[in-house]
Amino acid sequence: MTLAPWQEEAWRLLAARRARGAMPHAILLCGAPGLGQRDFAERLGAWLLCEQDGDTPCGTCRACRLYAVRTQRDPEETRPDGALAQPHGHPNHPDARFVGYAWNAKASPKKMYGELVVEQIRELSDWLALPPQFGRAQVALVEPAEALNVAAANALLKTLEEPGPGRHLILVTTQPARLPATIRSRCQRVELHPPALATAEAWLRGRGIADATARQALVASDGNPGQALEWIEADKLKLRNEVAKDLRELSAGIAAPFEVAQRWSRDEADLRLRFAAALVQQQGRVQAQAASSAPAGGPLALTRAVDLAKLAAWFDRANRTRDLLRGPIRPELAMLELLGAWPTTRASDGGVQSGVK
Numbered sequence: 001m002t003l004a005p006w007q008e009e010a011w012r013l014l015a016a017r018r019a020r021g022a023m024p025h026a027i028l029l030c031g032a033p034g035l036g037q038r039d040f041a042e043r044l045g046a047w048l049l050c051e052q053d054g055d056t057p058c059g060t061c062r063a064c065r066l067y068a069v070r071t072q073r074d075p076e077e078t079r080p081d082g083a084l085a086q087p088h089g090h091p092n093h094p095d096a097r098f099v100g101y102a103w104n105a106k107a108s109p110k111k112m113y114g115e116l117v118v119e120q121i122r123e124l125s126d127w128l129a130l131p132p133q134f135g136r137a138q139v140a141l142v143e144p145a146e147a148l149n150v151a152a153a154n155a156l157l158k159t160l161e162e163p164g165p166g167r168h169l170i171l172v173t174t175q176p177a178r179l180p181a182t183i184r185s186r187c188q189r190v191e192l193h194p195p196a197l198a199t200a201e202a203w204l205r206g207r208g209i210a211d212a213t214a215r216q217a218l219v220a221s222d223g224n225p226g227q228a229l230e231w232i233e234a235d236k237l238k239l240r241n242e243v244a245k246d247l248r249e250l251s252a253g254i255a256a257p258f259e260v261a262q263r264w265s266r267d268e269a270d271l272r273l274r275f276a277a278a279l280v281q282q283q284g285r286v287q288a289q290a291a292s293s294a295p296a297g298g299p300l301a302l303t304r305a306v307d308l309a310k311l312a313a314w315f316d317r318a319n320r321t322r323d324l325l326r327g328p329i330r331p332e333l334a335m336l337e338l339l340g341a342w343p344t345t346r347a348s349d350g351g352v353q354s355g356v357k
């Protein structure tokens with residue numbers, strides 16, 4: 001478990017706090033997806049349990065070795081998107097607990113919970129009330145913290161109010177704003193940020209990525225190297241280009257919102273919207289720096305500049321549509337409404353394309 005370059009500063013700050021005996025008992029670890037907060041959190045857990053008192057987990061003591069031995073539940077626990085709930089498994093160290101999406105054994109047939117529930121937090125609190133088996137510390141990692149439901153968050157609040165000595169809670173989230181303010185205010189917030197562009201490029205180069213690809217992916221990910229790598233490896237940059245082309249053709253009146261909405265809602269809807277929102281944000285930045293005269297260029301290669309306020313409004317709308325798609329809604333309708341509101345750049349009408357209510 002080595003640190004990525006953009007994680008080193010956060011680690012140094014925590015090491016300094018621990019050195020002066022001020023290690024927070026509850027940490028809220030935040031950052032955009034792809035910055036490796038899960039790995040960071042697991043490393044933090046190892047360090048708190050490690051029997052050596054170094055600035056990093058030693059990796060060789062009894063605690064470190066047990067912590068590194070992992071098991072998956074049978075059958076495996078998964079997130080709503082199908083990924084493993086515990087990407088590296090549950091640790092075999094008796095003083096470490098990972099809480100995440102779990103099986104609802106009461107359901108018949110047994111199925112995964114779609115959120116983190118109060119029973120899990122009660123069980124966690126009971127466990128934290130016991131003395132650590134190795135006498136050193138107890139570490140609980142909760143991820144994704146934004147999936148705690150209201151009852152679970154309330155139960156967690158009690159645990160956060162009176163953590164016993166040596167008890168550490170690490171909450172991991174990519175969406176801290178979704179957590180109740182009462183939870184956030186009781187945690188020490190630790191935030192991971194993307195590094196400088198040169199650092200991100202060097203990191204990708206170290207993973208065998210060609211410079212041109214790395215640059216393109218870093219533009220798409222707003223400088224987030226982990227996200228860039230994931231998209232390169234999963235071959236998603238083509239999809240981003242396709243989204244840019246669709247938006248360009250919609251604004252020129254060449255493509256029909258209905259056809260694009262069908263296509264976007266059928267496959268990778270969320271990622272398409274993420275790319276679209278990011279493209280529009282970048283388009284806004286380029287336009288804001290350029291003269292207002294045509295052509296606008298930018299990542300969407302628009303023939304004419306679109307009003308910046310309209311780009312900003314559409315950006316918000318795209319993000320709201322991403323939220324909507326997580327609920328019980330017909331995706332093609334939400335998508336059609338969004339795409340119908342995409343501003344056109346045809347000379348004949350400077351306004352918002354109408355026709356979709």
Ligand SMILES: [Zn+2]
Pocket residue numbers: 049050051052057058059060061062063064065
């Ligand atoms: Zn160790």
